[in-house]
Amino acid sequence: MKSINKLRVLAGLTVLSCSIAFMGCANQEQDTAAPADADQAAMVETVQSSGETAQMPAEQQASEAPLYMELPRSLSPVECGGCHYGQYTRLQKSDSKHRFDCLDCHDQLHANIPSKNNYNEILPKCATCHEMPHGEAFPNCAQCHQDPHSPLIIPFAGVQGNIKNNAGKDVVACEVCHYDTEGKEMETYPSKHNVDVGCTGCHGDEKHGVRPSCFDCHEPHTAEQVYADCLVCHQPHSAMNILPYPEEMSNTVCAACHTGIYDNLQANHTKHTDLQCASCHVTHGQIPRCQDCHDEPHGAAVHKRFPDCLECHVDPHDLPVKP
Ligand code: HEC
Ligand code: HEC
Ligand code: HEC
Ligand code: HEC
Ligand code: HEC
Ligand code: HEC
Ligand code: HEC
Ligand code: HEC
Ligand code: HEC
Ligand code: HEC
Ligand code: HEC
Ligand code: HEC
Numbered sequence: 001m002k003s004i005n006k007l008r009v010l011a012g013l014t015v016l017s018c019s020i021a022f023m024g025c026a027n028q029e030q031d032t033a034a035p036a037d038a039d040q041a042a043m044v045e046t047v048q049s050s051g052e053t054a055q056m057p058a059e060q061q062a063s064e065a066p067l068y069m070e071l072p073r074s075l076s077p078v079e080c081g082g083c084h085y086g087q088y089t090r091l092q093k094s095d096s097k098h099r100f101d102c103l104d105c106h107d108q109l110h111a112n113i114p115s116k117n118n119y120n121e122i123l124p125k126c127a128t129c130h131e132m133p134h135g136e137a138f139p140n141c142a143q144c145h146q147d148p149h150s151p152l153i154i155p156f157a158g159v160q161g162n163i164k165n166n167a168g169k170d171v172v173a174c175e176v177c178h179y180d181t182e183g184k185e186m187e188t189y190p191s192k193h194n195v196d197v198g199c200t201g202c203h204g205d206e207k208h209g210v211r212p213s214c215f216d217c218h219e220p221h222t223a224e225q226v227y228a229d230c231l232v233c234h235q236p237h238s239a240m241n242i243l244p245y246p247e248e249m250s251n252t253v254c255a256a257c258h259t260g261i262y263d264n265l266q267a268n269h270t271k272h273t274d275l276q277c278a279s280c281h282v283t284h285g286q287i288p289r290c291q292d293c294h295d296e297p298h299g300a301a302v303h304k305r306f307p308d309c310l311e312c313h314v315d316p317h318d319l320p321v322k323p
Contacts, residue, residue: 077102087149094150105148124148134177144208154208156200174199182237189238202236212236221256233284242284249278264318272316280316290316 080102081088091099098105105124112119126141126148138144143159145151156173175183178199186194193202204210214220214230232249233242254277255262265273280288290309306312314320 074103090147090149094152096149096151098148098151137176152208156205156208174203185235185237189241191238191240193236193239222250222252224250225253244283245278247276247278247282249276251277254278254281261317264315268318268321270319272319 077088077091077099087102103109105128107124108122111122126145130141132139143162144154144156146155146159147153159173182199202212204212213227214234214236215227220226220230233245235241235243251262251265258277262277282288290313294309296303310316312320
């Protein structure tokens with residue numbers, strides 16, 4: 001980030017002549033560099049910020065023209081907004097750090113002279129204040145930041161196909177900046193989200209950075225679940241990679257899919273009924289060994305003869321009732 005030059009030149013006559021004829025507006029930089037005449041040079045003042053009223057030399061204050069008692073001061077953003085309503089209100093609503101003085105960017109204004117064809121020349125340039133924050137691949141700021149008065153509104157639908165890399169090839173815009181995290185994650189853990197949805201399918205393409213909720217497209221497994229619960233087991237960019245869940249994970253969530261097992265545990269009440277599914281199944285799909293918790297309780301001879309506990313105990317979710 002380059003620093004903004006806060007020092008501005010307040011050129012005399014600018015405001016008054018502007019309100020009469022815009023085309024006649026003096027280029028403020030020109031005024032400083034080469035004042036047209038001595039009178040005008042005397043009125044050139046450097047101010048720290050807008051809103052400061054410059055004082056007339058004492059002999060002029062005694063003038064008999066009361067409308068001309070004071071020197072003009074530079075306009076505040078809301079005053080510019082009186083005529084440039086659109087630019088002002090877009091900045092106002094933008095959430096952008098660009099909501100500083102218009103004149104910090106517009107150091108030349110009302111200087112457009114059609115015969116000179118100088119419109120682009122007099123408008124501010126991003127490079128005055130910014131380096132290339134996204135690297136050499138993105139030199140054309142306006143491709144995405146289409147309006148400097150609301151730079152964070154990026155209509156990806158319109159721009160995505162138009163963005164080329166240095167070799168002139170279309171690039172998938174999102175992944176160019178988000179490859180190391182989300183892009184790579186989706187590549188490593190493919191799911192139907194990759195093909196059936198895609199980045200803009202979830203994040204929208206009218207405005208950059210919108211965060212969707214799973215509930216925009218899915219029902220929860222159980223009625224009690226809230227959005228944050230989904231992220232305990234699923235990340236959106238690797239949805240089928242079920243994450244390790246905490247031991248307190250409610251059995252009813254598992255029951256949504258493993259209904260028979262849950263029902264058996266409830267119907268045939270044993271000491272296993274009081275355990276969490278997640279106490280035995282620490283990660284999804286993992287199968288514990290009985291010996292992990294019980295060791296070999298019946299003596300070496302029995303276990304040698306019946307190596308599989310379930311030959312007698314049948315089903316950990318439905319242990320035979322004691323005789
Ligand atoms: C961060 C810098 C910045 C600030 C702050 C800024 N502008 Fe601009 N403005 C620009 C740039 C850059 C352009 C040229 C846009 C283009 O090339 O289309 C521009 C263009 C304009 C134009 C020409 C029409 C258009 O929209 O392209 C007007 C009028 C304008 N600005 C008014 C304002 C007013 C009024 C304010 C303050 C309320 C303001 N600007 C604040 C950077 C800024
Ligand atoms: C009294 C109304 C009025 C006020 C106040 C006003 N402008 Fe303008 N401005 C215009 C008109 C009219 C044009 C020329 C037509 C157009 O391009 O919309 C213009 C053009 C511009 C342009 C386009 C570039 C150029 O030189 O033509 C910019 C940038 C701009 N104004 C910025 C500002 C800023 C910043 C302020 C406040 C410091 C301001 N204007 C105050 C009416 C106004
Ligand atoms: C007069 C200096 C100036 C000019 C010219 C300027 N910017 Fe900025 N811009 C800033 C400052 C200062 C910030 C806030 C930086 C910070 O706090 O990190 C900023 C922030 C931003 C941001 C961050 C998001 C936000 O809005 O807060 C974007 C995007 C941006 N500028 C894009 C642009 C683009 C594109 C242009 C050219 C059309 C441009 N800027 C021209 C000074 C400028
Ligand atoms: C391919 C689209 C694209 C292009 C081209 C582009 N940007 Fe951005 N820029 C973005 C997106 C998307 C963000 C993130 C906005 C957010 O935080 O919501 C961003 C963020 C920024 C930010 C604030 C965050 C940061 O990384 O500092 C600045 C400043 C900025 N851009 C300036 C520029 C400038 C200057 C250019 C031209 C040299 C430019 N951008 C070109 C899409 C683009
Ligand atoms: C030019 C670079 C660039 C491009 C292209 C880009 N982004 Fe971003 N994106 C950023 C930056 C910079 C941030 C802010 C990162 C931060 O705050 O750490 C961001 C943030 C985000 C966020 C988080 C917003 C938040 O509220 O935290 C989402 C979601 C996002 N981008 C999605 C996308 C999607 C989807 C695409 C494609 C349509 C995309 N981005 C294209 C640069 C880019
Ligand atoms: C199935 C929907 C879906 C798809 C497809 C998707 N995302 Fe996301 N993305 C989300 C959700 C939901 C979040 C919020 C996650 C959270 O709150 O932790 C998110 C968050 C993000 C964030 C912010 C990350 C952070 O740490 O704050 C970025 C950046 C992002 N996604 C980029 C992308 C990119 C790039 C793609 C395509 C390669 C993509 N997403 C595809 C749903 C999706
Ligand atoms: C924009 C809509 C959308 C959003 C948001 C979304 N998904 Fe999906 N998701 C889909 C579609 C479409 C499919 C594929 C069809 C289906 O299985 O229903 C899918 C499939 C899935 C699958 C199965 C994947 C496979 O390969 O079989 C899981 C798991 C999933 N989503 C979880 C989530 C979670 C968790 C979130 C929130 C973090 C989320 N989704 C957000 C649209 C979405
Ligand atoms: C206890 C972990 C867990 C939680 C919490 C969880 N899921 Fe799942 N989800 C799974 C498992 C396990 C699968 C099945 C994976 C498989 O088929 O191998 C699954 C599958 C899905 C699927 C694929 C379609 C289906 O029903 O089989 C969707 C969509 C889904 N979950 C959405 C959600 C949403 C939305 C939330 C939040 C309300 C959520 N999940 C919370 C574990 C969880
Ligand atoms: C959305 C449905 C869904 C949810 C919720 C779910 N599972 Fe599953 N589960 C499945 C599917 C489908 C399979 C089989 C495919 C696989 O192995 O991923 C499976 C497989 C298993 C297996 C391995 C079965 C075998 O034969 O190897 C165990 C153990 C298991 N789940 C336990 C649980 C536990 C414990 C929970 C709760 C924390 C749970 N599941 C939540 C759908 C689900
Ligand atoms: C006391 C520990 C324990 C508890 C509690 C437990 N399981 Fe199991 N589960 C096991 C063991 C051991 C196996 C392997 C059984 C075998 O080898 O046939 C198993 C197998 C499974 C299987 C795959 C085989 C099958 O029967 O389909 C699923 C699915 C499963 N359990 C889900 C659950 C769910 C859901 C819960 C909670 C409602 C749960 N388990 C509670 C220990 C337990
Ligand atoms: C994660 C640990 C764990 C695993 C794995 C496990 N159990 Fe248990 N089991 C327990 C606990 C805890 C109890 C209750 C002990 C107590 O209260 O003394 C128990 C109790 C039992 C009981 C007594 C039931 C009652 O209601 O009196 C039997 C029989 C049993 N387990 C058999 C098995 C078998 C067979 C397996 C393998 C298929 C197995 N267990 C796997 C933890 C486990
Ligand atoms: C030959 C049949 C048989 C085999 C094989 C068997 N058991 Fe048992 N087990 C029983 C019977 C019968 C009881 C009931 C005895 C009682 O109530 O005192 C029992 C009781 C238990 C109990 C609850 C009583 C206690 O000691 O607290 C546990 C725990 C248990 N078995 C674990 C296992 C494990 C673990 C295995 C495999 C390594 C296994 N059993 C293999 C028949 C068997």
